Amino acid sequence: xxxxxxxxxxxxxxxxxLISVEFVIVFNRVTQNSEEKLRQSYSILVVSEKVMSxxxxxxxxxxxxxATPIDKKTIAKEIARGMQNAADAEILASLPHFYNLHLDRxxxxxxxxxIRQKLLAAPGIKKVETFxxxxxxxxxxxxxxxxxxxxxxxxxxxxxxxxxxxxxxxWQLAHRERMQIMEIFGAPMLLRSGVLFRMGIIDxxxxxxxxxxxxxxxxxxxxxxxxxxILIDRQELLFQTQDGVIxxxxxxxxxxxxxxxxxxxxxxxxx
Amino acid sequence: MANVITASKLTLxxxxxRKEIIKNASFSVHKGEFxxxxxxxxxxxxxxxxxxxxxxxxxxxxxxxxxxxxGRISRSKLLELRTHLGIVFQDYKLINEWTVEKNVVxxxxxxxxxxxxxQTQAKKLLxxxxxxxxxxxxxxxxxxxxxxxxxxxxxxxxxxxxILADEPTGNxxxxxxxxxWDLMENACDQLGSTVVVVTHRIxxxxxxxxxxxxxxNRGIYEVR
Numbered sequence: 001x002x003x004x005x006x007x008x009x010x011x012x013x014x015x016x017x018l019i020s021v022e023f024v025i026v027f028n029r030v031t032q033n034s035e036e037k038l039r040q041s042y043s044i045l046v047v048s049e050k051v052m053s054x055x056x057x058x059x060x061x062x063x064x065x066x067a068t069p070i071d072k073k074t075i076a077k078e079i080a081r082g083m084q085n086a087a088d089a090e091i092l093a094s095l096p097h098f099y100n101l102h103l104d105r106x107x108x109x110x111x112x113x114x115i116r117q118k119l120l121a122a123p124g125i126k127k128v129e130t131f132x133x134x135x136x137x138x139x140x141x142x143x144x145x146x147x148x149x150x151x152x153x154x155x156x157x158x159x160x161x162x163x164x165x166x167x168x169x170x171w172q173l174a175h176r177e178r179m180q181i182m183e184i185f186g187a188p189m190l191l192r193s194g195v196l197f198r199m200g201i202i203d204x205x206x207x208x209x210x211x212x213x214x215x216x217x218x219x220x221x222x223x224x225x226x227x228x229x230i231l232i233d234r235q236e237l238l239f240q241t242q243d244g245v246i247x248x249x250x251x252x253x254x255x256x257x258x259x260x261x262x263x264x265x266x267x268x269x270x271x
Numbered sequence: 272m273a274n275v276i277t278a279s280k281l282t283l284x285x286x287x288x289r290k291e292i293i294k295n296a297s298f299s300v301h302k303g304e305f306x307x308x309x310x311x312x313x314x315x316x317x318x319x320x321x322x323x324x325x326x327x328x329x330x331x332x333x334x335x336x337x338x339x340x341x342g343r344i345s346r347s348k349l350l351e352l353r354t355h356l357g358i359v360f361q362d363y364k365l366i367n368e369w370t371v372e373k374n375v376v377x378x379x380x381x382x383x384x385x386x387x388x389x390q391t392q393a394k395k396l397l398x399x400x401x402x403x404x405x406x407x408x409x410x411x412x413x414x415x416x417x418x419x420x421x422x423x424x425x426x427x428x429x430x431x432x433x434i435l436a437d438e439p440t441g442n443x444x445x446x447x448x449x450x451x452w453d454l455m456e457n458a459c460d461q462l463g464s465t466v467v468v469v470t471h472r473i474x475x476x477x478x479x480x481x482x483x484x485x486x487x488n489r490g491i492y493e494v495r
Contacts, residue, residue, distance in 0.1 A: 186353030
């Protein structure tokens with residue numbers, strides 16, 4: 001019973017830290033993915049009197065990565081709907097050139113405005129339209145959630161670390177005498193703290209497996225029925241193999257630091 | 272004959288050197304000798320023993336154990352030296368969560384001996400200290416005399432070149448005391464270990480030659 005309690009007192013805070021870490025990883029992945037999606041769906045429409053190449057646009061601003069001409073025939077057809085066939089060609093001839101511009105990343109409103117002004121100042125460009133307002137609201141919500149989330153995770157990790165330190169003190173009290181006797185008989189630090197290492201490593205692996213389990217369930221069972229578009233489309237955002245490696249490394253790192261500090265604190269001081 | 276312990280103008284002190292317990296003491300102990308160190312309470316007997324196993328550094332002078340300078344010895348060398356010592360404490364210093372058998376073979380565990388050797392040696396030693404039946408019990412289930420016999424068995428388990436004992440029979444019954452003195456005599460006489468025993472009084476019946484030092488007024492003097 002005492003042994004189970006000993007394990008739980010270390011395992012639970014470790015579990016909380018690992019869950020926080022995994023949440024951070026997942027959240028970062030989801031926000032990065034969303035930012036990329038926003039960037040891809042965000043475009044600037046340019047109306048120009050003359051034919052322009054992507055190079056011409058890049059010369060105006062380096063954030064512009066591509067410029068796709070919009071097929072004028074479709075526009076002309078739309079305009080000429082219900083009119084005589086001859087009107088189609090006339091409309092086509094009189095239409096200016098339309099371009100859809102894509103940017104290298106999701107830019108802030110002032111940055112986009114700057115690009116807009118540069119484009120309008122360029123010879124031949126008659127009109128520039130940006131379509132970012134609805135996306136921007138989404139993006140700002142993301143940023144807000146990010147701040148809230150980081151604050152919560154930071155606090156949770158701090159409390160958990162505090163509990164790990166407390167448990168370390170309990171271990172020190174429980175094992176100091178044994179470790180000191182072993183030291184009198186010449187046992188090196190690794191041997192003296194062997195029991196703690198074994199206990200810590202078991203807890204670290206258990207905590208890692210539990211967190212992996214939780215996130216696997218989220219990935220395979222929760223995501224498909226979550227109703228959250230991004231999670232339904234990309235379930236792999238919730239857990240990836242390398243996450244397990246990161247979690248195990250962090251858990252083992254905490255164990256090594258904790259056990260070594262107990263061992264060093266219990267070391268005999270030569271007077 | 273080679274010296275196992277050599278002290279020259281040795282001063283031992285606590286409180287960062289302010290409280291001197293032993294001052295300018297010089298003595299030596301040869302290989303295979305049995306030495307009793309006596310003295311009144313608080314004279315510094317246990318302090319000297321602590322210095323001999325490296326828990327206390329000399330303030331001044333030199334103290335050499337097994338050819339190693341205890342004032343300059345590194346932590347790793349000290350741990351290595353301790354694996355060749357057998358130490359018996361007045362308060363036993365047994366690991367209460369371990370069985371008697373495991374306590375006895377602690378020096379063998381530290382030295383990395385296999386389980387077979389550990390078990391064979393434990394059986395032999397527990398027979399010598401007459402605790403065969405108690406092998407699977409825990410120290411707190413034993414009497415003081417039995418616990419001290421476990422402590423002596425542990426000290427002898429790796430055939431140490433030097434045995435240091437701090438009041439090994441203080442407050443023990445006659446039976447336990449006799450078992451312990453017999454074992455100490457044997458370790459010195461049959462196995463060739465050097466034995467240094469700190470005690471209030473020397474046993475009345477002792478079957479092998481010994482030297483006797485007394486600690487008095489912070490000095491160490493040979494009286495026999």
